[in-house]
Structure formats: C-alpha cells, structure tokens
Amino acid sequence: MRAFLLLLLxxxxxxxxVAVVLSRHHHRAGFIELSRLEKERDELNIEFGRLQIEQATWSEPNRIEQVAVTKLGMKFPEGAEVVVVQP
Structure with a gap:
C-alpha cells in the first residue's frame, strides 16, 4: 500500500x-506571436503615416490647380464668360 501511494505521488x-513545461511552452509561443504582431503593427503605422503624407501632398490646392490646367485644359473664366443665374 505504501509503495502504491509513493508511485501515485x-x-x-x-x-x-510536464504541465509546467507545456504551460511555459505555450507562454513562449504566445509571446513570440505577440512580438510578431507588434512589429507588424509598427510597420503598418509607418506605412499609414507615409500614405497620409502622400495624400496631403497630392491634395494641395496648388497641385490640383496645376493638374486642372495642364491635363484638363481648365482655366479661370474671364469677366465676359461669367454668367450669374438668379432664382
């Protein structure tokens, strides 16, 4: 009986x-995944910042006016070309 109790313990x-080893393994795997996701988040934040700067550059009024004149042939109307519509 005593030997059985000793073997059981x-x-x-x-x-x-074994449970402690498995728990530590899962913790390390989770930490590695967390580190990878944080790195991906940081890279996406950097890319988002670049895209915001690019959007601000492309939407500047001078840039829009330049494209309207050169590519679309638009111009400001002369005095005689302005028509006022009244309700």
Whole structure:
C-alpha cells in the first residue's frame, strides 16, 4: 500500500512537471506571436503615416490647380464668360 501511494505521488509530480513545461511552452509561443504582431503593427503605422503624407501632398490646392490646367485644359473664366443665374 505504501509503495502504491509513493508511485501515485511520483506520477502526480511527474505530470505536474510536464504541465509546467507545456504551460511555459505555450507562454513562449504566445509571446513570440505577440512580438510578431507588434512589429507588424509598427510597420503598418509607418506605412499609414507615409500614405497620409502622400495624400496631403497630392491634395494641395496648388497641385490640383496645376493638374486642372495642364491635363484638363481648365482655366479661370474671364469677366465676359461669367454668367450669374438668379432664382
């Protein structure tokens, strides 16, 4: 009976040790995934900042006016070309 109890306790200690090892392994795997996702988040934030700067550059009034004149042939109307519509 005493030998059985000793073997039972030894088995419980061994299974507890295996559970601790598995728990640490899952923790490390989770930490590695967290680090990868944080790095991806940082890269996406940098790309977002670049895109915001690019959008601001492309939407500047001088740039829009330049494209309207050169590519679309638009111009400001002369005095005689302005028509006022009244309701």
């Amino acid at each position: 030894l088995g419980l200690v061994a299974s507890s040790a």
